[in-house]
Amino acid sequence: MAYTPQFYPGSTSVGINRRKHMSGNVEKLRDIPEADVVAVMGHRAPGADYSSTHPPLKEMGEPDCPIRQIVAPTAGAAAGDRVRYSQWTDSMYFAPSIPYFRSYWGAINCKGCDPGTLSGRQIIEARERDIEDYTKAQYDSEMTDVALCSMRGCTVHGHSLRLEENGMQFDMLARTELGSDGNVYGVKDQVGIPLDKKVNLGKPMSEAEAKKRTTIFRFDGVPMGGKVGARQFDEAIEMTHHMWERRSKWGYRPE
Amino acid sequence: MVTPSGTESIQVEITPQRYLMPATAQKLLNAIYENGGITRIMIHGPNLPRTIPYGPGKGTPIDEHKDLLIEVAGQVFELGVKVGRVRLELESEKYMPGLEAACERALPFSFQIKRGRFFRNSPTLSDYAKYGDVEDKRLLGLIDPKARKEKLAILSEVKVTMEDEER
Amino acid sequence: MAVKHTKKLFVKALNKKFGKDFDLASQKVEYKRLGPEQNARKREFMEYAKKLEGKRGMTGYNPYVHAGGIPLGQRQLVPYKLSSTEYVVEGDDLHFVNNPAMQQFWDDIRRTIVVGLDMAHEVLQKRLGKEVTPETINNYLEILNHAMPGAAVVQEHMVETHPGLVDDCNVRVFSGDDALADEIDDQYKIDINKMFPEDQAETLKAAIGKTTWQAIHVPTIVVRTCDGGTTSRWSAMQLCMTFIDAYNMCAGEAAVADLAYAAKHAAVLQMSDMLPARRARGPNNPGGISFGFMSDMVQTSRVKPQDPVYVSLNVVAAGSMFYDQIWLGSYMSGGVGFTQYATAAYTNDVLDDFSYYGVDYANDKFGGFAKAPATIDVAKELATEVTLYGIEQYEAFPTLLEDHFGGSQRAAVLAAASGITSAIATGHSQIGLAGWYLSMLLHKEAWGRLGFFGYDLQDQCGPTNVFSYQSDEGNPLELRGANYPNYAMNVGHQGEYAGITSAAHAGRMDAFAVNPLIKVTFANPGLVFDFTNVRDCFGKGGAREFRAAGERSLVMPAV
Numbered sequence: 001m002a003y004t005p006q007f008y009p010g011s012t013s014v015g016i017n018r019r020k021h022m023s024g025n026v027e028k029l030r031d032i033p034e035a036d037v038v039a040v041m042g043h044r045a046p047g048a049d050y051s052s053t054h055p056p057l058k059e060m061g062e063p064d065c066p067i068r069q070i071v072a073p074t075a076g077a078a079a080g081d082r083v084r085y086s087q088w089t090d091s092m093y094f095a096p097s098i099p100y101f102r103s104y105w106g107a108i109n110c111k112g113c114d115p116g117t118l119s120g121r122q123i124i125e126a127r128e129r130d131i132e133d134y135t136k137a138q139y140d141s142e143m144t145d146v147a148l149c150s151m152r153g154c155t156v157h158g159h160s161l162r163l164e165e166n167g168m169q170f171d172m173l174a175r176t177e178l179g180s181d182g183n184v185y186g187v188k189d190q191v192g193i194p195l196d197k198k199v200n201l202g203k204p205m206s207e208a209e210a211k212k213r214t215t216i217f218r219f220d221g222v223p224m225g226g227k228v229g230a231r232q233f234d235e236a237i238e239m240t241h242h243m244w245e246r247r248s249k250w251g252y253r254p255e
Numbered sequence: 256m257v258t259p260s261g262t263e264s265i266q267v268e269i270t271p272q273r274y275l276m277p278a279t280a281q282k283l284l285n286a287i288y289e290n291g292g293i294t295r296i297m298i299h300g301p302n303l304p305r306t307i308p309y310g311p312g313k314g315t316p317i318d319e320h321k322d323l324l325i326e327v328a329g330q331v332f333e334l335g336v337k338v339g340r341v342r343l344e345l346e347s348e349k350y351m352p353g354l355e356a357a358c359e360r361a362l363p364f365s366f367q368i369k370r371g372r373f374f375r376n377s378p379t380l381s382d383y384a385k386y387g388d389v390e391d392k393r394l395l396g397l398i399d400p401k402a403r404k405e406k407l408a409i410l411s412e413v414k415v416t417m418e419d420e421e422r
Numbered sequence: 423m424a425v426k427h428t429k430k431l432f433v434k435a436l437n438k439k440f441g442k443d444f445d446l447a448s449q450k451v452e453y454k455r456l457g458p459e460q461n462a463r464k465r466e467f468m469e470y471a472k473k474l475e476g477k478r479g480m481t482g483y484n485p486y487v488h489a490g491g492i493p494l495g496q497r498q499l500v501p502y503k504l505s506s507t508e509y510v511v512e513g514d515d516l517h518f519v520n521n522p523a524m525q526q527f528w529d530d531i532r533r534t535i536v537v538g539l540d541m542a543h544e545v546l547q548k549r550l551g552k553e554v555t556p557e558t559i560n561n562y563l564e565i566l567n568h569a570m571p572g573a574a575v576v577q578e579h580m581v582e583t584h585p586g587l588v589d590d591c592n593v594r595v596f597s598g599d600d601a602l603a604d605e606i607d608d609q610y611k612i613d614i615n616k617m618f619p620e621d622q623a624e625t626l627k628a629a630i631g632k633t634t635w636q637a638i639h640v641p642t643i644v645v646r647t648c649d650g651g652t653t654s655r656w657s658a659m660q661l662c663m664t665f666i667d668a669y670n671m672c673a674g675e676a677a678v679a680d681l682a683y684a685a686k687h688a689a690v691l692q693m694s695d696m697l698p699a700r701r702a703r704g705p706n707n708p709g710g711i712s713f714g715f716m717s718d719m720v721q722t723s724r725v726k727p728q729d730p731v732y733v734s735l736n737v738v739a740a741g742s743m744f745y746d747q748i749w750l751g752s753y754m755s756g757g758v759g760f761t762q763y764a765t766a767a768y769t770n771d772v773l774d775d776f777s778y779y780g781v782d783y784a785n786d787k788f789g790g791f792a793k794a795p796a797t798i799d800v801a802k803e804l805a806t807e808v809t810l811y812g813i814e815q816y817e818a819f820p821t822l823l824e825d826h827f828g829g830s831q832r833a834a835v836l837a838a839a840s841g842i843t844s845a846i847a848t849g850h851s852q853i854g855l856a857g858w859y860l861s862m863l864l865h866k867e868a869w870g871r872l873g874f875f876g877y878d879l880q881d882q883c884g885p886t887n888v889f890s891y892q893s894d895e896g897n898p899l900e901l902r903g904a905n906y907p908n909y910a911m912n913v914g915h916q917g918e919y920a921g922i923t924s925a926a927h928a929g930r931m932d933a934f935a936v937n938p939l940i941k942v943t944f945a946n947p948g949l950v951f952d953f954t955n956v957r958d959c960f961g962k963g964g965a966r967e968f969r970a971a972g973e974r975s976l977v978m979p980a981v
Contacts, residue, residue: 042311092823098870119829119871154310157301159871160827162339162820165273165364170337173307174319193312217868219817224868225810233806236867241802244860244885248798251886251895270821284494293492302498327494336496340821367819372503372510380521380966381514397495400514409491 009235014222017215021101024109026141029202036199037136040151042189043084043128050128052080074112076127083114086135087123087190088149089156091169094210094221095148097122097138101215105143110134121156139201142213146184147204150176153190167204176201262347264294266373267354269341272364274300279362280338281325286357288328288410292350293343295374295393296410300339332408342373344393500825502769505735509961516769516960517761518747522970523963526951527740528748529642529972531693531719532650532706535657536939538689539595539634542665545680552669556605559595562668563610566593569660571641575667588641590971592948596637598630612637617945618724622933629938636661637943642950642972651704654692658685691939697905701754708749713916714900714936716741717924719944721953723933730791730846730928731777736956737924738838739768742917743960745904750913763913766831767921768957772822773835775815780808780843792849792929798856800848805840805857809864812836830873830914837861837881838918845922846929851899852888854922859885873914880908880915899923900936 007022008015020026035046044050054060057078062068090097099122103115106124113134114125124134135151138144147168152158158170166178173192179185186199205213217224217234226232275283280298287293303320307313323334345351358366374396378389381400389395398406503510518524539559546552569575571591572583596612597603603611614623638657645652662682666673694710696702701709717723722736742764751759767773781791784804788794794804816823816832826832840861845854862881866872887908890896897906900923904916927935934941944953950971952959962968 092869100866100870100872116875117871118875119832119873120827155308157827160823161301162272162274162824164337165276165279170274170301172301172304173312174317177319188312191310191312192307192317193315216870219814224813224864225806228811228814231807231810237806237864240860240863240867241806244863245798245802247885248856248859248888252889268821272820288492295493295495297495297497299497299500328492332494334496336498339824367821369821372508373501375501375510375965378966379511379515379964381512383966391493393493394495396501396510397493397497399497399499400512402497406496408494408496410494 009239012222012234013212014215014217014224015235017096017213018101021097021143021215022104022108024105026143028140029142029144030140032136032139032199032201034132034136036186037139038132039195040186040189040199041084041086041132041135042153042191042193050076050079050081053082054080056080074127074130076130077112079127079129081127081129083125084128084131085123085125085153086131086138086151087121087153087156088138088144089121089152089159089169091148091161091163092159092216092218093148093163093169094207094214094216094218095169096145096205096210096213096215097143097149098215102138102143105138106134120159121152145205145210145213146176146201147178148210151190153192155192167207178204264344264346265348265351266344266371267342267351268369268371268373269343269354269358269366270339270369271358271362271366275338277323277325277334277338280334281327283338283341283358283361284325284327286361287341287343287354290350290353290357292346292353294346295397296341296343297373297397298334298336298338298341300337303335303337327408328410330408330410335402335406344374502765503771504957504961504964505739505768505771505774506732507958507961509958509965511961511964513761513765515964516765517759518743518752519759521960521963523951523959523968524743524747526642526963526968526970527953527956527959528708528744529645529970530639530949530951530953531711533640533642533645533653534693534943535638535640535653535706536691536943537636537638537654537657537661537685538691539636541684541689542661542681543634545677545684546665546669549677549680550669550671556602558668559605560607560610562664563593563595563607565668566636566660566664567610569664569667570638570657572644572660574663576663576673583641584977586976587643587972587974590948590950591639591641592946593636593638594946594948595634596630596942597632597634598627599632599634600627602632602634612942612946614942614945617942617947618933619727621931622724622727625933626938626942629934630942635939635943637946639946639948642970643974646972649704650693650706653706654686654690658682661685691937693940695903695905701905701910703753708744708753709904709910711744712901712903712936713741713920713923714898715903715940716744716920717900717927717935718937718940719953720924720956721941721944722955723924723928723941724945725954727928727931730925730931731774731781731842733928734842734846734921734925735768735774735777738773738842738917738921739960740917740953740956741920742767743956745916745920746913749904750916760913762828763830763834764917766826766828766835767838767917768960770825772826773838776808776812776835776839777842779811780804780839781846783807784843784847788847791846791931794847796848796850796853798853801844801853801856802860804844804847805860806864808840808843808857809836809861810868812839813865813868828874829871830877833862833865833873833877834914834918836865838921841918841922842925845925849926849930851923851926854926855899855919856885856888858918858922859888877912877914880912883908899926 008018038046057073088102099117102122103117106113106115112126112130116123124131126134150169150171155172157172161170164170168178175188175192176184176186182203184201184204186201188194211221224234225237305317305320307315324331325334355368376392378395382395385400499513501510501512514520543554546554565575570593571588574580574582594610594612595606596614614626618626640653640656644656662678662685665681693706696705697709703709717737720737720740722733726732746760746764794800837858841854841858844857845851859881862878872878887896899919909916923935
């Protein structure tokens, strides 16, 4: 590129971490085995073949199209995989990730990725082998804390709830559990079907580390606007003001 | 809302900093009960279904939510929710200091206690549709409109002998 | 009847859960399960519950109260307190299908039509040479109040409605001309001077001028059987028959056509505009009701004008229930509906707290209501402050975050408070609207989340259309409605827009937002819903204290 993208403003840890998430320059914290990632995703048994919705592109013979010539298909598209998903729920109590920034990460760094953003969940859909790669990347990185983030394909309620006594985000389907050894184990897949064997996801971050790595502004962490009576605007607010004002004035075109 | 003489009943909500494990819930509820003066009491939190309610895994049992038995005031009942709030009606203001002390004793973290209006004494539409004209008005507001009978327990003030039943 | 081997399993389960704290061996407790028992009274309860089950189609509950015991309940849902009222009800009580007050709110609107009298009088005087005096008008109104509910006044052999089914039907006139109004029988008029504070009455009369209007409310049962499209036709029919009777016309003489045309079209004010084909419903249907009209229908502005926040919040309640629960939640979709998107805005005093905070802040800074300059900088400052405050409340009070568990609920509440504050502070609805949009954008940056998938479509492109009045680009907020292009699809916005509209005018202590005829019409004491106190009336409905009109039990066998 001719310039270095700035991605996001702000000099606090939140701004810095948001830039990390968007740029994809995130630290790797763990190495979840691929088979475990696949098991938790729940779309196919680890080791099983991929289902297809069409033959490999090379066999199909594609039409003469300049875009197809410029853009190389992803591995999943080339193979003809079906589109599958991973969906995350991030606790508002200092989870490292927040929904829009998971979506930005996907849109910026992952080819063939279709992100969807809500408040209680964030989903990425992609060709099956591609979404497996993207999911492992998220799982392994600092974008995920194993107590405060979880993969949930349904019954997602939990992001706005207080944490459990043991620091875990509430999960109505009890897909993960905190073991007595201090590790978090995945015991069910993302839709709640029990796994054949538990998956060791590693230890959760301490409260201090979560606060350090989080991308959420909070009054008891890094506030976006100071406090009542002592306002101090993060650059994120100035950016938003700028954007909103320009949008409003451009639509009006007073000149 | 509180009369100068403090003899009117008051309604209170206790919110601990975290959702409670069954053992902690038991400790808290027993401490509250020991303090006395309760007219009615309600525990609130997200549902703990026994099977997956919907999705590809619908109907699969959730073993983690089975047998969540706690014993309060000498009676055992099954928890159906993850306890996050306790709302109760106290006979009068005089039980408040004791209530706060009870929470301090039972909870290993901070909590908030709020006064408000949480219960009602006359049936709403859904109350009437569910119960008809109910004699004991204390029941109103204790249970979700759609809940089944397993979600209500009566704390007897009299200890009676144990009778087990095969479930 | 203890069964020994299960006792061990029971103990084992407890020990597994609670470890060494539990030693049941020495204790004697009763494990109460409210299952079928041998006691005759309990059996009676269960039989009764079964009876209810069949009739009401709902699973009955069978509580058994042990004398002297303290009942302990478990809940996953919290009940709702209607904001600024003492009513505590369940969510189910606020579903519009269950709540007769909410139904009557909508029934009262769709059974209403405003028809001018002056055009008809001109026809009578100029074309037919008949005299129109206060006496003839009073006579006309007496006959009309007999005819409008569905009684015959001209022809023989007519079948009629039963009075007991249609007693909510009434017609009252109002005028900006005090001299004429004084001559009208009290029972047939909406007395602007009595219903409104003095300054508002003067403004309304000046706006209405020396014209005379009929506030017509056809029977509730009619619009429930037919729909809002019936109202102007039913009304026009009875108006014409009454003119014929009262003014001794020949039934069906040519001039009747002029009267009919006036009554159906030329002198008519519908409650709502027509919608384009894909959303089309009959006239007087929810999709075409503008935010300005909704603000004018709600009557809180005439009973508590000194509290513009209170006024606006009643409009938010009315609008949220109406646009989210009934229009989008039923006409446009249906089924379970969107109750909880709306209840976030009118329960548990949350929006009240945020809005009063904002308006107090604005008053401190600018010295009172509608005193701040109507500039984008004011919207920026106020919406930022209110949004940040509201976000802090959600962070500081975990139960608040849990009560508004959905991002769309929080977004609607934060932005409504921001918009209402900005509108009251400046007295300008577009500034209020700009503040609403800024709140959405700031909220998204703070928490990295906003509402449901697509919730904020209108909020991302909204700012560009706030300040344009060109017909293909924008509109004053008063004239926007449920079908304004980007607003048409998503809940959690329309009711709040109505609230912001009303806030601007309440801040200015205006007598009306957009249409004085609507304002006066809904001051009619003959309406069944209490338009002065919306949340209270919804609460009454939920608490089983409200009698709606249109009841059919009179003509059906007893249960």
